Amino acid sequence: MFFQIITLNRNVVHPVLFVLMTFFSLKSLGQTSVKGVIKDKFTGQPIPAVSISFSGIGGGTISDKDGFFQIRISKTIKSLVFSAVGYKKLQYSISVKESPYLNIELDESSNNLDGVSIVGAKKPKYRNKNNEAVELIRQVIEHRDKNRNKQDSTVVFNQYEKLNMSLNMGAKEISTSSFLRKFPFLISTADTIKLPGRALIPLFMRERLTMRQETKDHLDDKSVMLNEKQSRFDQAFDEDGIDEYLNHIYQHVDVYEHDIALGSQRFLSPISSLAPEFYKYFITDTIKGKVNVVRLAFSPRNKQDQLFMGEMLIPLDGNYAVSSVTLYLNKAININWVNDFQVTVGYKRDQKGQYYISQSTTAMDLGLFKGKHSLYGVRTLLTTDYRLGNKGVVFPAPKSLSQIKKSSNSFERPVSLSSIEINAYKNIDSLKESPRFKRFMRVTALVLTGFHKAGPVDIGPVSSFYSFNNVEGTRLRLSGRTNEDFSSKVILDAGVAYGLKDKEWKHSVGLIYSFKPEGVLQFPMNVITVRSSYETQIPGQDLSFIEEDNFLLSFKRGVDDKRLYNRKWTAEYFRELESHISFRLGLRSQGLTPAGGLIFQPESGAPAVRKLQLSELTSELRWAPKEQFYQGKRFRRLIKNGYPVFSLRASAAFKGFLQGDYSFQNVSLNIFKRLYLAPFGYSDVIVEGGMIFGKVPFPLLAIHKANQTYSYQIQSYNLMNFMEFMSDKYANINIDHSLNGLVLNKMPLIKKLQLREVFSLKVLYGGISPKNKPENDSELYRFATNKEGVQTSFGLGKTPYVEGSVGLSNIFKLLRVDYVRRFTYLDNPNVSKSGIRARIHLDF
Incomplete structure (x- = not known):
């Protein structure tokens, strides 16, 4: 038959x-x-x-x-x-x-x-027992490492990538859309066939040709971009940063890996060693030919689990290898922003009998609400010229950004473009010439970035033009910085602020110069920064004048009346290497004057010190292997991808150097790692330790990061008061875990809300050496007190400071709310034992 x-x-x-x-x-x-x-x-x-x-x-x-x-x-x-x-x-x-x-x-x-x-x-x-499909998949798992593990030799290949993004809307909405009526040329390019009932308006297209080298341990991997062509607005958006974020969302998919990345999530592969305990398998067909091929379908045992559905092809040639696989998501699971997802990966066999990815296509629909406007993207990867060994292979020199732009007109692609991909290039060119669209871009950029572009200057951020606190009262501020229209190698920034209560003017002015012609913030950076400022600061918080001053930070719990006026200037050299090793060397001088309820009162009873002068040499060594980040025009944000980040910092201050009052050394090590525990979610883990060598008053100790706002801050202690704890030696661990809806997705009715469970635990050990305690040295300053004279700053004892939280994320797709509980040092004055904290949390 x-x-x-x-x-x-x-x-x-x-x-x-x-x-x-x-x-x-x-x-x-x-x-x-x-x-x-x-x-x-x-x-x-x-x-x-x-x-x-x-x-x-x-x-x-x-x-x-x-x-x-x-x-x-x-x-x-x-x-x-x-x-x-x-x-x-x-x-x-x-x-x-x-x-x-x-x-x-x-x-x-x-x-x-x-x-x-x-x-x-x-x-x-x-049942798994006596199931032909499971017996077959166990053979695939047993032969997985032999068929496709890490290469036992170096491989070199060329890779072609194309990524197309389109606005996805209801087909019936085309004629009534106010947006499309403003740009009627977009309507003629709408594709109403690809997705039934939907219309795709092509808006973004990117193509890349890359030469790559991969090694078994990945220590000698290389990647050189040969050419690139993409549609760009080249206006207000941080398009280079968006490119990196798209790379994070449309990640490399390989079914032979233990788990598969989708944005910040990890899915257990259907051929992982654990897979038979979580997946069901069914043989749906056997395709006859020279070599029979089994079509094997798979699905989660529990449809709410964060697992794939799909099918794979397995040739019955004795190798038990997967030659092709299609993965898609069950609509019942909880994946933020992802309305739809499908990827098809094809494998070929090399000369040594191992399988490599010959091509893959990933289609994804991203949107806040299903059925509404969204972004539909398709990323295609094609591998060509795959060869074992690198003998005789010469990698070309990397091209600069300007060289890539010049060569994009002569882009040679191995496959032709579809009509929707061709129209993406045309639509962007037409939009760039539209005055109406230029106005729309300026308004959108202001909303998204908080900056308004005025020729060569960006004015902002507007969120910090007005704020308030107990020391300054109402605070008014105006600031801005130059953009690429002014110079690609120099950034100037400046700002002024005035407090109506303290009647003090504050200022900041800085210069960043790049030794590279491509631009100040282009990776790898090679810059020198000089800055001078006079600004208020919460002790231990080290808030930046330009980026951290925000209206929302004005709302705080408890008493917040202790500030420093910090007159500071810095000079710093920063260098990044292609290996994602970076270092910085700097010179910093600070004059710290107490304000509000803060007093520098020597234990001896001598008159209060009006200013503390600090001059020091600073350094940092950072290693972030396989680092990804969103690089904006004004900031850089780490994209958490499972690789660790190590940061070693050291500084040394010298008494008498630039009028410095104390000599001491400060060393700290910070390690960050995201741990993927598919299918049980993931944990963000931060481990840090530090030590101060020398005798110093309390403002120069390590004042631990506290948070008295109502927002949940990952790296701060959310129920610790400002200046409550300080140390000259400390170690802490911070664990923030997301279950990705593992429990809630199985609960009737509640699962429709697509909420996610989150937990955190923060433990801080520390202490102050006898030489740095005021009761042992009358020259040191008394610890901070409140208006009643009750001490409010302390050193940690044998008991660590511990707080934890339990909460829900993905509320309305963008909000996280935590119930936070403090477990130790509950008798300290004016502490909150528990509280509700919230934060905007966008996590693909």
């Missing part, structure tokens, strides 16, 4: 394949062709992974993520059987006059079982 089953994704169909499908779908004698969509009868939602079989005949298929299925068989059949766990089995009779497109509705069953099973006369309970 010969039959053929074809399961297609109706959203992504190659034109040639479409013609072949149309030709072969013509009805002929003794042939049945059926396709359609399967939905929940009550909710109307598509049902993925429904098993469809022929009544009385072997074989079948499963529905895709949209509930779509298609079957063609060289037999005349009278009925189909539809079966899915949690739904009643349906036997559907096919009429001769049956419509070519079926709309199947399934009723929920009273037995709420999880998973998917292949339909037989009687649906048996799924």
